Amino acid sequence: METATTLGLVAGALTTISFIPQVIKIWKTKHARDISLGMFAIFSSGVLLWLFYGIQIGSIPVIVANAVTLGLSLTILIFKMRYK
Amino acid sequence: METATTLGLVAGALTTISFIPQVIKIWKTKHARDISLGMFAIFSSGVLLWLFYGIQIGSIPVIVANAVTLGLSLTILIFKMRYK
Numbered sequence: 001m002e003t004a005t006t007l008g009l010v011a012g013a014l015t016t017i018s019f020i021p022q023v024i025k026i027w028k029t030k031h032a033r034d035i036s037l038g039m040f041a042i043f044s045s046g047v048l049l050w051l052f053y054g055i056q057i058g059s060i061p062v063i064v065a066n067a068v069t070l071g072l073s074l075t076i077l078i079f080k081m082r083y084k
Numbered sequence: 085m086e087t088a089t090t091l092g093l094v095a096g097a098l099t100t101i102s103f104i105p106q107v108i109k110i111w112k113t114k115h116a117r118d119i120s121l122g123m124f125a126i127f128s129s130g131v132l133l134w135l136f137y138g139i140q141i142g143s144i145p146v147i148v149a150n151a152v153t154l155g156l157s158l159t160i161l162i163f164k165m166r167y168k
Binding site for chain 1: 087088091092094095096097098099100101102103104105106108109110113115116117118119120121122123124125126127129130131133134136137140141
């Protein structure tokens with residue numbers, strides 16, 4: 001595989017899995033006061049558009065990474081509304 | 085401009101600016117307890133790789149979006165270490 005492609009895949013994996021510790025933290029503490037609702041609302045909208053972008057250009061890595069990120073980001077958004 | 089390109093640019097703008105409300109929130113409250121250090125450490129590493137990826141493929145939008153996101157993400161990481 002090309003170096004650039006490998007780099008992109010590792011980058012995508014890292015930015016996607018990075019949301020997991022935040023989901024776990026809020027789940028355990030039931031606290032989300034310091035989390036910005038604005039951040040996760042805007043971020044989720046942006047990731048949804050990235051997903052549409054991936055579908056339009058037919059890129060499986062972009063589709064998969066953004067579908068997973070959207071799920072995690074929306075989970076944090078729901079937690080924020082629940083535990084504010 | 086192509087629909088896909090416009091979609092990608094709007095998506096990139098949204099995911100980038102989404103970090104601004106979180107930076108402002110921590111700056112104002114001086115509180116970052118509910119923020120996951122793991123999330124912003126892994127996320128920043130991933131965004132750094134996205135930046136290298138952008139440089140390798142010569143994509144100005146990928147470079148610019150990730151350079152700005154890296155700055156904002158590292159700011160949140162520093163705030164988290166300072167106000168934990």
